[in-house]
Amino acid sequence: MSYTQEDYETAKELLLNHRGKGNEISSREINKEVELDSVGSFPQTRKLVKDIMYQEQIPIIGGGNGYYVAETEEELASYLESLEGRIISNAERKMAVQRAANQWRDEIEEDDDYDVL
Numbered sequence: 001m002s003y004t005q006e007d008y009e010t011a012k013e014l015l016l017n018h019r020g021k022g023n024e025i026s027s028r029e030i031n032k033e034v035e036l037d038s039v040g041s042f043p044q045t046r047k048l049v050k051d052i053m054y055q056e057q058i059p060i061i062g063g064g065n066g067y068y069v070a071e072t073e074e075e076l077a078s079y080l081e082s083l084e085g086r087i088i089s090n091a092e093r094k095m096a097v098q099r100a101a102n103q104w105r106d107e108i109e110e111d112d113d114y115d116v117l
Contacts, residue, residue, distance in 0.1 A: 002044075003034065003036055003044065003048050007034040007036060007048065008048065008051070008052065010033050010034055011030050011033070011034055011045075011048050011049065011052060012052050012056065012058075014029075014030055014033060015030075015049065015052060015058065015060060015067060015068075015069060016058070016069060018066075018067065018068045018069065019068060019069045019070075019071045020068060020069075020070075020071035020072070020075070021061075021068060021071075021075050022068075023068050024063070024065040024066030024067060024068045025066045025067055025068070026065070026066035026067075027041075027042035027045045027046055027049070027066065027067075028042065029066070030042075030045050030048075030049065030067075031045040034048065036048065049062070049067055059076060061075060061076070061079045063079075063082075098116070101116065101117060102117060105117055
C-alpha cells in the first residue's frame with residue numbers, strides 16, 4: 001500500500017509539531033492519523049516518515065520513544081553518534097559472520113553466483 005499526498009501532509013504536520021527530545025510521536029500515533037498499516041511494526045508509516053525526512057530535508061530523529069524534529073545541535077550530535085555506533089556494530093557483525101562462514105565452508109552449499117566464501 002502506498003500513501004496519498006494527504007497522508008504525507010498529515011504526517012509531516014504531526015512531525016513538525018513534535019520538536020525536541022521528550023516530545024516524541026510514535027509510529028503508532030502517526031498511523032492512527034494516516035491509517036497506512038495494520039501490522040504492529042508500522043513499516044509503511046516508518047517509510048513515510050523516512051520519505052518526509054529525505055524530501056523535506058527535516059532533521060527527524062527516531063528512537064525507542066518515537067520521532068521528533070531536532071531542536072538543538074546537542075540532540076543532533078547525539079543522534080549522529082548513535083547512528084555511527086550502529087554502523088560500526090553492523091560492520092563488525094558482518095566481518096564476524098564472514099569469518100564464521102569460512103570456518104563452516106564444508107557445511108555451507110556454495111553457489112557460483114556468489115563470491116562470499
